[in-house]
């Protein structure tokens with residue numbers, strides 16, 4: 223498909239690009255006119271659009287076709303780049319005289335409201351924004367961060383308006399640190415075996431936050447079968463109120479996170495004590511060795527771990543207790559899992575490690591919710607909260623520069639919401 227750049231008004235250029243545009247995107251009531259290559263600055267293709275003869279403009283208020291009033295100065299709408307060239311639609315918007323809405327600017331099928339980019343280009347950018355950071359997309363396609371943001375926003379808003387919320391049976395509720403680690407967000411995932419996605423994001427992790435979720439979720443809460451969350455009290459209270467029929471599950475991910483936090487505290491204070499008392503620094507650089515699963519360690523890390531484990535110190539005893547609890551997850555019967563959990567808690571209570579005893583007390587207090595994990599795990603997709611959380615953290619890191627909650631939410635829905643796209647969106651890649 224050779225474009226003759228030297229002959230911008232040439233017949234071949236005009237014919238081919240028009241044919242292509244009509245193939246990719248035809249708009250009722252409008253025709254593509256001339257195509258020009260403008261070479262001052264960065265070369266760009268400008269495609270003139272005009273109304274089909276005799277067709278009337280659509281009122282942007284009521285969407286009805288109305289009589290013309292006047293014509294506004296020319297506007298440009300950016301389209302998907304072709305062969306590395308920027309492409310713009312050029313069109314003079316009409317105003318219509320609407321008996322219902324008064325004098326109104328017309329609405330055009332290729333762009334929303336005052337947007338300077340076409341809807342097709344917005345979807346194109348939004349798709350790339352799933353694969354790269356927004357600033358990378360902006361750099362790559364020679365546009366601004368703001369344009370990419372608007373594009374993703376459009377895609378997310380459409381997706382949220384058109385997503386299917388039927389058949390939701392299992393939820394995962396979680397809190398994540400946001401804004402350079404100073405503030406919290408509450409996130410709610412759907413964690414059904416057939417569908418895992420981000421459903422909702424709210425500011426803070428208060429009772430009001432989670433109540434807002436349930437108010438939005440409405441009567442659907444009556445159909446919930448399982449809800450996974452941690453022991454955060456406001457969550458427990460709200461879930462008990464709004465989803466009383468659902469089985470509440472304290473999931474594996476959160477229990478392990480709780481244990482890891484305890485181990486970390488034991489290690490930190492013991493390392494300090496050893497240093498103060500002049501012992502050799504056996505706990506130096508052991509933090510990740512103790513938090514990771516042993517099977518995920520490299521050879522040299524395993525050697526180092528084995529070395530540390532020879533010492534009879536609190537940190538090691540706490541670590542071994544944590545590793546012992548791993549067996550819990552091998553049980554399938556809630557009854558046997560319960561017996562194992564009770565034995566483990568008793569042993570921890572004799573350990574004389576205060577941090578670990580706190581954990582055991584909390585596990586005892588939430589025994590039934592923990593065992594619900596075994597009752598639920600056929601239905602919910604195991605490890606799903608953890609998987610979604612990891613992806614969420616990557617998105618938040620990438621979105622590090624985001625100042626506003628709005629932009630952060632849009633980024634999260636975009637990458638984790640599994641949002642639908644309009645069927646008419648043409649695939650450009």
Ligand SMILES: [Zn+2]
Nearest residue numbers: 281284320323
């Ligand atoms: Zn109108």
